[in-house]
Amino acid sequence: MVIMNYNNNNMDIETKTIGNIFTENPKITSRNVNVFYHDKQAINNVSLDISSKEIISLIGPSGCGKSTFLRCFNRMNDTIDGCKVEGNIVLDDQDIYHPSVDVVPLRAKIGMVFQKPNPFPKSIYDNVAYGPKIHGLASTKDELDSIVELSLKNAGLWNEVKDRLQSPGTGLSGGQQQRLCIARAIAVSPEIILMDEPCSALDPIATAKIEELIHQLGKNYSIVIVTHSMQQAARVSQRTAYFHLGELIEVGLTKQIFTTPQDKQTEAYISGRIG
Amino acid sequence: MNNDHILSTFDNDLNRLNKDLLKLAKLATEQFVNSIDNFSTQNIEEIDKLIANDKNLDELDEKIQQLGFEIIALRAPQAGDLRRVISALKIATIFERIGDYSRNISNRTKALIEMSSDDTPGVNIGKMGLVTQEMLEDVIIAYKDKDSDLSIKVRDTDVVIDKMNTKLYQEVLASMSRNKKNIVSGTHILFIAKNIERVGDYVTDIAEHNYFLINGKPLSDNRPKADKTSLYGQD
Amino acid sequence: MSNNNKNYTLMDAKKAEEIVRSNVKKRRRKDIVLKSIGQFAIFVALSFLVFLFVSIFAKGIPGFFQHYVTLEVNLDQKRLDPKGDLSPDSLYSGDARKLVLEALYKEINPKGRKQKKAAKKILSSNAEIRVAQMVLENPSLLGKTIPITFALDDDIDSFLRGYIKRDTPESDRRINNTVIKFVDVLVEKKLVNYKFSDYILSGSASRSPEIAGVKGALIGSILTLFVCFILSFPIGVATAIYLEGFAAKNRITEIIEININNLAAVPSVVFGILGLAIFIGVFGMPRSIPLVGGMVLGIMTLPTIIISSRAAISAVPPSILDAAYGVGASKLQTMFHHVIPLAIPGMLTGTIIGMARALGETAPLLMIGMVAFIVDIPNSIQEPATVLPVQIFMWADFAERMFVNKTSSATIILLVFLILMNGVAIFLRNKLERRW
Numbered sequence: 001m002v003i004m005n006y007n008n009n010n011m012d013i014e015t016k017t018i019g020n021i022f023t024e025n026p027k028i029t030s031r032n033v034n035v036f037y038h039d040k041q042a043i044n045n046v047s048l049d050i051s052s053k054e055i056i057s058l059i060g061p062s063g064c065g066k067s068t069f070l071r072c073f074n075r076m077n078d079t080i081d082g083c084k085v086e087g088n089i090v091l092d093d094q095d096i097y098h099p100s101v102d103v104v105p106l107r108a109k110i111g112m113v114f115q116k117p118n119p120f121p122k123s124i125y126d127n128v129a130y131g132p133k134i135h136g137l138a139s140t141k142d143e144l145d146s147i148v149e150l151s152l153k154n155a156g157l158w159n160e161v162k163d164r165l166q167s168p169g170t171g172l173s174g175g176q177q178q179r180l181c182i183a184r185a186i187a188v189s190p191e192i193i194l195m196d197e198p199c200s201a202l203d204p205i206a207t208a209k210i211e212e213l214i215h216q217l218g219k220n221y222s223i224v225i226v227t228h229s230m231q232q233a234a235r236v237s238q239r240t241a242y243f244h245l246g247e248l249i250e251v252g253l254t255k256q257i258f259t260t261p262q263d264k265q266t267e268a269y270i271s272g273r274i275g
Numbered sequence: 276m277n278n279d280h281i282l283s284t285f286d287n288d289l290n291r292l293n294k295d296l297l298k299l300a301k302l303a304t305e306q307f308v309n310s311i312d313n314f315s316t317q318n319i320e321e322i323d324k325l326i327a328n329d330k331n332l333d334e335l336d337e338k339i340q341q342l343g344f345e346i347i348a349l350r351a352p353q354a355g356d357l358r359r360v361i362s363a364l365k366i367a368t369i370f371e372r373i374g375d376y377s378r379n380i381s382n383r384t385k386a387l388i389e390m391s392s393d394d395t396p397g398v399n400i401g402k403m404g405l406v407t408q409e410m411l412e413d414v415i416i417a418y419k420d421k422d423s424d425l426s427i428k429v430r431d432t433d434v435v436i437d438k439m440n441t442k443l444y445q446e447v448l449a450s451m452s453r454n455k456k457n458i459v460s461g462t463h464i465l466f467i468a469k470n471i472e473r474v475g476d477y478v479t480d481i482a483e484h485n486y487f488l489i490n491g492k493p494l495s496d497n498r499p500k501a502d503k504t505s506l507y508g509q510d
Numbered sequence: 511m512s513n514n515n516k517n518y519t520l521m522d523a524k525k526a527e528e529i530v531r532s533n534v535k536k537r538r539r540k541d542i543v544l545k546s547i548g549q550f551a552i553f554v555a556l557s558f559l560v561f562l563f564v565s566i567f568a569k570g571i572p573g574f575f576q577h578y579v580t581l582e583v584n585l586d587q588k589r590l591d592p593k594g595d596l597s598p599d600s601l602y603s604g605d606a607r608k609l610v611l612e613a614l615y616k617e618i619n620p621k622g623r624k625q626k627k628a629a630k631k632i633l634s635s636n637a638e639i640r641v642a643q644m645v646l647e648n649p650s651l652l653g654k655t656i657p658i659t660f661a662l663d664d665d666i667d668s669f670l671r672g673y674i675k676r677d678t679p680e681s682d683r684r685i686n687n688t689v690i691k692f693v694d695v696l697v698e699k700k701l702v703n704y705k706f707s708d709y710i711l712s713g714s715a716s717r718s719p720e721i722a723g724v725k726g727a728l729i730g731s732i733l734t735l736f737v738c739f740i741l742s743f744p745i746g747v748a749t750a751i752y753l754e755g756f757a758a759k760n761r762i763t764e765i766i767e768i769n770i771n772n773l774a775a776v777p778s779v780v781f782g783i784l785g786l787a788i789f790i791g792v793f794g795m796p797r798s799i800p801l802v803g804g805m806v807l808g809i810m811t812l813p814t815i816i817i818s819s820r821a822a823i824s825a826v827p828p829s830i831l832d833a834a835y836g837v838g839a840s841k842l843q844t845m846f847h848h849v850i851p852l853a854i855p856g857m858l859t860g861t862i863i864g865m866a867r868a869l870g871e872t873a874p875l876l877m878i879g880m881v882a883f884i885v886d887i888p889n890s891i892q893e894p895a896t897v898l899p900v901q902i903f904m905w906a907d908f909a910e911r912m913f914v915n916k917t918s919s920a921t922i923i924l925l926v927f928l929i930l931m932n933g934v935a936i937f938l939r940n941k942l943e944r945r946w
Contacts, residue, residue: 079835081759107838114836118829120848130847131837181833188837208281215284234349235282258348 015047018263019252023051027192027222028073033087035068035077035246042068044246045087050192055218057233057254058226060243061269066226069243070194073224074110075103091192108135111185115197117177119169119184124161127169127180128152131188147187155183156213175206179213186217193217195225199232211236230270234258242266285350289359292342296363296370299335300415303370306332306377307411307474311404314384314467322381322388332374339367355491362488366418369477369484373411376470376477383463383470390460400464403439403471406432410478417482423489429482431498436475443468566918566925573912573919576707576720577662577670579633579696581613584655585645596649598642606638610660617699618692628688632696634661636709636721661709662702664719664912666693670702673911710919714887715896715904719912722905724920726887730800730880730895731869731927737804737891738811738868743861745808746815750857753816754823755845774813781810782877790878797879798894806874811864818860822853855942862935866928872899898924 014032015021026049035043043065050056050073058066068077075096077083089096096106108131119127128148131137138144148165152158157179161172169180178198185193195214199207214223214236227233233240234254241251242263250257250266261267268274280286306325313322343364346352352360410429417425444465451461486494589609593600611630620629637660644658645651661667665684668674670693680687696702713723749770757763785806789795795802826849834844850857875881880896881904888895896904898920905917 074836076832076835079831104838104840107836112832112836114829114832116829118827118833120830120833121852130839134837134839134843134847184833184837205281212282215282231351234351235284255345255349259344 015045015248017047017248018250018266019257021048021248021251023049023054025052026050027052027091029088029090030072031088031090033069033072033085033089035065035072035086036084037080038082042246043072046243046246046248048241048248048251050222050224052191052222053219054239055214055223055225055237056239056241057237058224058241058243059228059230059233059269060249061274062228064243065246066241066243067196068246069248070196070224070226073192073194074107074112076112078103104135108188109190110192110194111188111190113178113181113185113193113195113198116201117174117181119172119177119180121168121170123166124152124169124172124180125165128183128187131184135188137188151183151187152180154186154217155179156209156216157183173206175202175209178202178206178210182210182213182217186221190221192222192224195223197226197228200228207232230258242269244269282350285346285352285356288342288346288350289352289356292339292346292360292363295335295339295342296367297415297419299332299339299367299370300418302328302332302335303373303377304408304411304415306374307404308408310377310380310384311401311408311471313381314400314404317384317388319385319388322385325381326378329374329378332371336367336371340364343367355488358488358491362484365484366481369481373474373477376474380467380470383467387460387463399443400467400471403436403443403468406435406439407471407475407478410436410475414478414481414485418485418488421489423486426482426486426489427494430479430486430494433475433479434498436472440468440472566921568918569915570918570920570922572671573915573917574707574710574922575704576709576912577667577702577704578659579614579662579701580657580659580703581610581617581701582655583609583613583641583658585609585641585651585653587652590641590645590652596646598646601642601646602639604642606641610637610641610658613658617701618695620692625688628686629692631663631685631689632666632692634663634720635718636661659703661707661720664910667720668911669693670697670704710916711923715883715885715901717908717910719908719910719916722913722916724898724901724923726884727896727898727901727920728923730803730884730888731897733800733888733891733895734803734807734875734880734897735865735869737801738807739861739865741805741808742811742815742864746812746861746864747819747857749812749816750819750823751845751850754820755841755849770813770816774817777873778810778871779873779877781806782874784809785874785878796892796894798882798884798896799892800880800888800895800897801891802878803875803880803895803897804891806878807868807871810871810874811861811868814864814867815857815861818863819853819857822856822860823849825856826852855939858938858942859935862931862938866931866935869897869927869931870899870924872903875900876903898927 028050030049031047033043033046034041046065046069058070060066071077072085072089073091073096075085077085085097091106091109094101120130122130125148128151129138129144132144132147138147149158149162152161157176160176161180169177172180178201182193182198198214199210202210211232214225217223218236218238225233225237237254239251240254240257242249242257242261242265244265250261250263252262257266258270261270265274306328309321309325313325343360346360347357350356410432413425413432414429416422417429447461447465447468451457483494586609587594589605591600592604610633614629614633615626618629620626640660641658662670665674666689669676669685669690674684676690693702707723709721709723711723712725713721714726716722753763753767757766785802789802789805790797830848830852831844834848839847875897881900882894882896883904884894884896886893902917902920902924905913905920
């Protein structure tokens, strides 16, 4: 079954995805994205809009390509040998895979949080200050101090670490480390934050804290979150996209996907029958 | 102890559910009280307004069901939260039913108005309505304040209505056998009384759900019982 | 989709338990046998090590000590300093030897030419230089008569240690009866004492074992290692960084990698031939100088440094790279801000271990002429020098009995340096290693 979707710009594209892949004033538009690892195709013709200040989660069984798709947005796939990305990904009217695009400013604009909390083996302060430093966002020590403080406050970590900013970031608990990584990501004032299974290494309470943080951050940033936990997708996101075998099967409002999914595969996955 | 969830959206959803349910409760109570009032004032305009109002209750109930559905799907509530959501869904359905009974009372009141008042058995519907109204208001307070004692009191009050209903039944039956003209109107009145009695039963149900919600165990069945002679024939 | 949950009947639990129980003994026996073999192997290895250390220390420790005689020498100004200007020239041309011998004769009273000739054998040939040096350092001593300690000749030293036996027939002995008589007199007068050698650490190469020392070789080794480090560390680390961080994974990189790995396995003497052919043959550099030696050792050490530095770089967790790239660090920033600080302990450890290997290397240095007999202590990397292991190699070749001890002493010194370097490597690793 092929459904023709039409977006506001009347650009018609062919997609098998069920549900509306378009959004009002999209921040990122991806069209017909294919990703290959050497000869193996990991993503097959995926088109999806990410709107500004929304939280969208990508779910699906292991190896369905959701992480690969996420890593297309800040070109983290560039660091993997033999990885090739085809198709169009446009961020604010700019094709991010255009040869003239430099990944450094791109990654400053699109922050990323990883599966395992990975603070630098430096002090808490230096972890957060690193991004602003290399991008030259602060010209004085005071400015840098205030960036660090605000970032930690926004990441809900300030009260826990304000008295020990110079102690190593790796000395924090797992959940605190992950919030430190989030603080590090937002310190460079990105517009979009990508999260690759940010809670998979954390206990339920730390997870709940991160989820609440994601919810709060969703008011100011577009957040794309990949998660193995369907419940997490249900809890934090406004929209949910279901991937299977490198294809985007269905996308829709989270409450719709989790109560009345339109596709049989989506329903089977969400209700714990495949995957 | 802090009673909030770490996830603020969960609390938001639960609060919304609660708010909507209380709004539905208020609407249902109003409908019921008005239907009893209209029975005595016999104001056709008011009655029509009441009948038209019923769809608001239906819509609100629909909204609550949808929200509860989403909360279960998206937030996976556990323990007290789960009882709260499930109870809320059940209670909402009951209020919606109370709304339906109120409408039915109004329909029958309208029918009675169209008949001559001489042909109507004179019985005290208003008093029965008042007791039921009190129960209804009490159970809403009990829900709002998580008051399990009040819930028990509400449930135990139901027997009063049952007794009133039995008495009324006998009166109307006597009236109908005295005067055959009264049979049509008497039947309407019987049904109105029956509806009020049903509302009382539903309120009892709410009290029981509320007790379960608060205490996590069902309310024991040890309560005053009344004569059930009035319960012939169902609506 | 429904799971077919059929229960297949497995072996009875009681029966299974019996079988397992019957096997336990056999398994335990195998464990014990394996453990014993391992312990035996370790015992054998340790025995060899103990044997090596015992034999080296048994010979080497006495090598650090030697016999001295204390004589009252009259430091007559006119005879010592004929020109009277206290210049080294004047002092070295003076008559210090006669003054020392006179002091000796006073103690042992030799009669006639033959006995005097025998008496001359008692002192080390270095005695007059020692007097001249003392005066040079402290001219106020001139004109005084002061006790001065002189090293005894190595044969006398051997005799006093008992290596030369008194009951050996005179014709088979390196020292004759007259000399023995004089030594006895000196011993009787309590003028002879046995103490820590002045020469082993501060002396340079010499044919006379009693005044031979490792200072020249040690400085030669330090200069050579310095050149080796300056050359191999930056090149090695830069290569490792490039190969790990920047090089595209293609055939050329692969070939380079394989060749580096092969280079690590090339016998060291081959590097010596390379040095001889290129540095000395093509570039015409002088032989025997630490510069060339260091360059040869540097090339030899490069693969070790590259391999260990690459290992250190690739041991940096990829999550750190992700983190750095994720906040928008460039490749260079990622490398220099995150990867290298984390890899530096590993790089340094590898370098020091490579250096330690270079310190102990002999063969390639023989090829470029660092085996020459060099008395002067080198002052720069362009002066001829030798190195410790080569010094050991040369001493092991010398005939004099006391060089056996000297060889072991030099080996101990070399071992101390190797242990020091490895200790520094371990210290650095523990100190700089960070947890992540």
